[in-house]
Amino acid sequence: MNDISLDALPVPGTATAAAALDVAAAHLPPALLNHSLRAYLWAAARGTADGVTFDPELLYVAALFHDIGLVPVFDSHTVAFEEAGGHVARVFAAGAGWPAERRARLSDVIVRHMWPQVDVTADPEGHLLARATATEVVGKEADAYPSRFRDEVLDRYPRLDLATSFLACFQDQAARKPDSPAAGAVRSGLAERMAANPLDASA
Numbered sequence: 001m002n003d004i005s006l007d008a009l010p011v012p013g014t015a016t017a018a019a020a021l022d023v024a025a026a027h028l029p030p031a032l033l034n035h036s037l038r039a040y041l042w043a044a045a046r047g048t049a050d051g052v053t054f055d056p057e058l059l060y061v062a063a064l065f066h067d068i069g070l071v072p073v074f075d076s077h078t079v080a081f082e083e084a085g086g087h088v089a090r091v092f093a094a095g096a097g098w099p100a101e102r103r104a105r106l107s108d109v110i111v112r113h114m115w116p117q118v119d120v121t122a123d124p125e126g127h128l129l130a131r132a133t134a135t136e137v138v139g140k141e142a143d144a145y146p147s148r149f150r151d152e153v154l155d156r157y158p159r160l161d162l163a164t165s166f167l168a169c170f171q172d173q174a175a176r177k178p179d180s181p182a183a184g185a186v187r188s189g190l191a192e193r194m195a196a197n198p199l200d201a202s203a
Contacts, residue, residue, distance in 0.1 A: 001049040001145060006152045009044045012057040016096040023092060024064040027071050031165050034157040035136055039063045041153050043125075043132035045145065052124050058102070059125045062109040065089040066129060070169045080180035081173055086110040114181040137166065138190070139197035154199065163200050167191055 011017075025033055040063035047054045068074050069084030076084035086107035093103040105125075112118045112126035113133050120127040134140040142150065170190060174183035194200075 001045065001149075004045050004049055004146065004149050006041065006149065006156065009041060009048060010056040011040075011044075012060050014057055016093075016098070017057055017060050019096060020061045020064045020092065024068065027068060027073060029071075029165065031160040031162040032067055032070065034160060035162050035166070036064050036067060037157050038153055038159075039066065039129065039132045039136050041132075041157075042135045042145070043128035045149065046131055046141075047124065047128045052120060052128060054124045054128060058106060058109065059128060061089065061093070062106055062113075062125060062129055063132070065092065065106075066110045066113050066133065067169075070173070077176065080114070080177060081169075081182060082111050082114045136199070137197070138193040139199050142198050150199070159200060163194055163197070167194055 024036060028036065040060050043059055043063065044054075044056065046052070047059075065085050065088060066082070067085065068088050069076065069081035069086075074084060074088050075081065076087075079087075089110055090103045090107045093106050098106070108123065109126045109129055112123060113129045115126075115130055118126040118130045131141065135142050135145075145153075167190065170182045170186055173180055174186040177183060
């Protein structure tokens with residue numbers, strides 16, 4: 001991964017990708033928006049370096065919507081935030097004209113980003129997004145990315161108050177949805193793992 005370059009990563013230039021960014025920017029607070037954009041970059045860099053064939057548009061839209069269920073206007077009192085986000089993304093993709101199978105894939109990628117691991121052969125985009133969000137939130141595998149590349153990503157999309165605001169979102173989810181994956185993460189020491197994230201130390 002030593003030769004990875006931010007500007008060399010595939011960033012989709014489709015109308016759907018642009019619309020997804022518009023929706024995300026309209027509803028996500030700045031720290032969560034930057035987090036979502038960084039998640040795409042970590043995922044795309046990992047996929048490129050590891051030779052994983054992935055769909056850049058699908059991965060990009062999934063990254064932009066993966067936390068939208070944390071936003072009050074899209075929060076759900078009945079399902080976990082990643083499921084709510086999958087529903088929102090599916091509706092968006094229907095409006096964008098995606099066929100039913102691709103809409104379902106988008107929802108699956110978003111739901112699976114909370115899984116401990118995702119089989120790369122079964123779901124390459126879900127695999128990459130799950131690993132990228134683990135890098136983002138707790139710094140898992142952060143050292144696998146060259147320091148120059150990490151600095152470039154953090155300079156372009158600063159972390160802002162992500163550490164405090166994201167933890168507060170998860171703690172709120174845990175209190176209201178005790179059986180959700182977010183609640184499990186909080187119970188298993190998320191706060192401590194986030195505090196040790198090297199990406200915040202270098203931000």
